[in-house]
Amino acid sequence: MTQAELDWFYSGGAGQFWPEAWATFSNMVPLNERHDMIAAYRVRIFGEIESEVVRFSRAWAAWENTLTTLDSNGQGGRGSAHYARAFSRIENHYFTHNGFLREDKQIFMNMDKIQHIPGYIVQGRYDMICPPHTAHALHNLWPKSELHMVRAGHAMSEPEIAAELVGIMNDLL
Numbered sequence: 001m002t003q004a005e006l007d008w009f010y011s012g013g014a015g016q017f018w019p020e021a022w023a024t025f026s027n028m029v030p031l032n033e034r035h036d037m038i039a040a041y042r043v044r045i046f047g048e049i050e051s052e053v054v055r056f057s058r059a060w061a062a063w064e065n066t067l068t069t070l071d072s073n074g075q076g077g078r079g080s081a082h083y084a085r086a087f088s089r090i091e092n093h094y095f096t097h098n099g100f101l102r103e104d105k106q107i108f109m110n111m112d113k114i115q116h117i118p119g120y121i122v123q124g125r126y127d128m129i130c131p132p133h134t135a136h137a138l139h140n141l142w143p144k145s146e147l148h149m150v151r152a153g154h155a156m157s158e159p160e161i162a163a164e165l166v167g168i169m170n171d172l173l
Contacts, residue, residue: 060088
């Protein structure tokens with residue numbers, strides 16, 4: 001998790017590929033707050049007016065769900081209020097606190113501590129949430145890693161990602 005990835009997803013970069021979904025997500029927030037969508041949504045999804053909490057939580061979840069799979073139809077769905085509230089609050093809390101890392105790119109700057117440990121990176125080639133260049137950069141810094149770039153989006157439930165993960169685990173057994 002890097003600030004560049006958060007900026008990409010919550011400052012309009014990914015929205016260039018899904019302008020109608022981005023407009024739905026961003027237009028819910030007053031123009032003067034759109035410079036920090038994570039903060040603007042935080043106020044609303046942790047608010048006290050339940051109907052607003054649900055409305056903004058569902059919008060948060062729909063924005064991500066729209067971009068999660070390779071074969072998305074652009075409709076993020078309308079999950080249950082309970083799911084949307086939990087999902088949006090957990091993500092927003094995590095992002096507000098920079099993934100609980102002390103500094104941006106902390107993992108990249110400390111690769112020397114794990115470079116001797118083998119690992120696997122499975123990345124969707126068409127991931128609109130976490131662009132593949134980050135996985136590629138991590139792989140380049142991690143000599144014992146294997147990068148598996150698959151024809152998929154972001155979701156672990158994408159068939160190609162799930163198959164790759166299961167295949168790696170089977171090989172390890």
